[in-house]
Amino acid sequence: MTGAVITIAIVLILAGGVTASVVAYFRLQRHRADAVAMASYRKLAEEASAGHQALQQQLGTLDTRLKAIEHLLRSVG
Template sequence: MNGSTIIPIAVLVIIFASVTTIVVSYFRLQRHRADAEALAEYRRLAERITVQQETVSAQLAELGDRVKAVEKLLHSVG
């Protein structure tokens, strides 16, 4: 091999490495976007569950108060 064939081969290797790097980076970006979307969905789900838990806790507290009132009424009657 002489100097005139090494330069085109080196250029082709550099181009191939660049294209490979770009393709790999693109697919990593797509995977990262999918992960970010899944994480956002989990956050929305967690927020919704938190609100529902607070609602259920409030309902249970109200029910507990009603049961105490009924118990008090029963004790006063009996």
């Protein structure tokens, strides 16, 4: 009777260890996939930021030109 209990306990411990290992493996795989997705989002954010800065520079240039045109029109009129 004691031998059967010890055998069942050992089998349950082994099954628990295998289950924990499989769960840890798939959790690691999911984490790696999330890391790859976050890297692509970070790259997209950097590109959007660079585009935003370029747009700000263009708007600054247009603002300067518009002020020059307004000054010219006021001086003519």
